[in-house]
Amino acid sequence: MTTDDDKVSLRYRSLAREEPPRHVDEAILAAARRAADARPAPLVAPTGRRRWYFPLAAAAIIILAVAVTMHVERQRPDLEIAEALVAALPKTREGELKRELEPRAQRRAEVLGEVQKPQSVPRAPAPAAAPEPAAARDAASEMREAPGKRAAMQSRAEATAGAVAGLAKASPEQWLQGIADLRRQGRHEEADRALAEFRRAYPDYRISEAMLEKVEKK
């Protein structure tokens, strides 16, 4: 740095040293604490005689899950499909989607102000979240009555859950390409949601101008 550069730096440092207002500090720190508190407690490594508890418990759970799944599949194939669809639809189409369409300020307020949420980090929507039993039953009976409707719902749910959740597992480049594909297909709501999700997952990722043209809403 030359002396002139030093003079510029010195002058810059003479300007007012603005700081964020206290309420902003407090809001950010509170959000950070809530997010940290929402983390599940770490598992304590078992020692001594309890060392075999976890593998045994895990094996039992897996066997039980496989047995129940096979049993349910044999007994009620329609109900299972309906449950999966209902699980995907309300989560993806209504709750999450509505949330993504809210303005940024509203989302920020939600993150800064949330109290009850167990997990404050928005993640890619789980494609197989637990369904509401009553809703699942209603959907199942409705679908038994209307096979055409079932096909339509199934393809819609597959499109939504598959596209968005699948993208979240991809690399950033693949994720963006997937968003571009959604946009090209005219599935703008899903593209908007996936793009917002992408920006939260990779806040430092620089999207190229060419790619921005493809993934942003015109």
Next chain:
Amino acid sequence: MEAPDEELMLAYGRGDAGAFEMLYRRHRGPLYRFVLRAIKQRSVAEELFQEAWIRVIEARSRYAPQARFTTWLYTIAHNLLVDHWRKKGLALVSLDTEDVLSESANPARHAEGREALARFLQALEALPAAQREAFLLHEEAGLTVAEIAAVTGANEEAAKSRVRYAMAKLKAAVNDD
């Protein structure tokens, strides 16, 4: 000896809220001034400043120290600025050649300071956005030219010339005294 930023961020990722607080205290002032002077509208700057930290919070479990934490943090802020400028219909190309916010001149704010400082601030605000950003990354975040290039996605030559042009214009304002 103070813990490095990267360690604090990793600790926060593991659930240590105190680590985040230390990190925040370290960077709040410079990041706020960076955004404020890049945007020049206090309410928008506060919004973007908060959003930057929210993205840090949300990305805590994915954070991997591939570069300095400062570089990561300012890249997030830069991306937000770019989004902001895009929403205002400003192409990135134009940021090197035009002053993006003509409403920037705030006589009341200038009148607060001494005349020389006011002139300097005016010169800073009159810089093209990309040059002003490069200068602020250098002054507030203490980034090197290579880091400025990494944050802004420009090549090193472009980053270097942005800092140089900004310096030249600000020197003129300083030497006017």
